[in-house]
Amino acid sequence: MPELPEVELARQVLAGALDRKIREVDDHDDWVCRPHAPGDIAAALAGGRLTAAHRRGKTLWCETEGGDGRPGPNLGLHLGMAGQLRLGDERGPRGPEQLGRRVEKPEWFRFGITFTDGEQLLLFDTRRLSRVRLDPDLDALGPDAGEVARAEFRERVGRGRAPLKARLLDQSVVAGIGNLLADETLWQAALSPSRPVDGLTGDDLTELHQALKKALRAAIKHGGVHTGEIIGHRRAGGHCPRCGAEMAHGTVGGRSTWWCSKEQAG
DNA sequence: ACTCGTGTTAGCTG
DNA sequence: TCAGCTAACACGAG
Numbered sequence: 262m263p264e265l266p267e268v269e270l271a272r273q274v275l276a277g278a279l280d281r282k283i284r285e286v287d288d289h290d291d292w293v294c295r296p297h298a299p300g301d302i303a304a305a306l307a308g309g310r311l312t313a314a315h316r317r318g319k320t321l322w323c324e325t326e327g328g329d330g331r332p333g334p335n336l337g338l339h340l341g342m343a344g345q346l347r348l349g350d351e352r353g354p355r356g357p358e359q360l361g362r363r364v365e366k367p368e369w370f371r372f373g374i375t376f377t378d379g380e381q382l383l384l385f386d387t388r389r390l391s392r393v394r395l396d397p398d399l400d401a402l403g404p405d406a407g408e409v410a411r412a413e414f415r416e417r418v419g420r421g422r423a424p425l426k427a428r429l430l431d432q433s434v435v436a437g438i439g440n441l442l443a444d445e446t447l448w449q450a451a452l453s454p455s456r457p458v459d460g461l462t463g464d465d466l467t468e469l470h471q472a473l474k475k476a477l478r479a480a481i482k483h484g485g486v487h488t489g490e491i492i493g494h495r496r497a498g499g500h501c502p503r504c505g506a507e508m509a510h511g512t513v514g515g516r517s518t519w520w521c522s523k524e525q526a527g
Numbered sequence: 528a529c530t531c532g533t534g535t536t537a538g539c540t541g
Numbered sequence: 542t543c544a545g546c547t548a549a550c551a552c553g554a555g
Contacts, residue, residue, distance in 0.1 A: 264533060292550065342534050388551050390534060423544060441533050
C-alpha cells in the first residue's frame, strides 16, 4: 500500500504511541529486524519511551528516551509494500478493517511494542517487506518529496544520466516517490520516463516539480496515490485520459512503467 | 496454474 | 563513480 501519503497517515498512528512507558518489545522476526538479532531492539528500548514521531519520504522514525530520561536510539520503521502500523490493546489490534473475511495469521504481526498501560503498537505486514531498525541512516535519504524546494529539486533530479523515472525513484535524490507516484507525476508533466535526465531543460524540471506537488496534493486529499488520474489506465488496453492514445508499457528503472504513447513519447 | 507487483537493499557486473 | 541487474522477503490480484 504505502507511498508517501499513506506513510504520513501511519506516522499519525505512530504519534498515538508516544509518551507511554515501554513494558515489552516483540522483535522476534530476524528478517524484519535485520541486521539486529532478536532481543537487540527490545534491550535498547526496555523501560523507555517513544518521544517523537517523524517521517521523511517513506521512512518513519521515533526519537526515544531511556528509563533514566536520557536520549535513546532512534527507532526506524519502514512499511515496505504492504505494512501497516496499528494500535491495539490486550483485546487485540484495532485499525483498518481487513478486506473480505481474510483471517489474520499471527505471524503477520512482525513487530510490536507493549506499553505499561496495556496499549500496543503493532506492525502488521503479510509480505514481510517491512523493516525495523535502530538508528536508521537518515543521511542516505534525500529531502522529502512534499517539501523539496524547486531549485533543489532541479539540481538533484537533473544530475547524472539515468532515465528520468529511475532518478525519481531514487530515495537518496528525493525521498518518498514510489512507482505509482512516479508514473502519475511523469504523466502530469507529459515527460517520457526513459528520457535521460541530462537531456532535460530547466523548464522541464520546473514542470516536473510542479507536477509532483500537484500529484502529491491530490493523493493526500483523496486518500492515496492509487487515486491518481493515470493509475486506472495503467493496464493493457488502457488509454490516456487526456488525448485518448494508447498507454505504453515497459520497464524503466527496474520497475513496471506505463506512459502515454503520444504525449510522453521518448 | 501462473505471472506480476504500491519497496528496499546487498552484492555483483559492465 | 554511475547505472543496471538479481535475489531475497511472501502474499493477493488478475
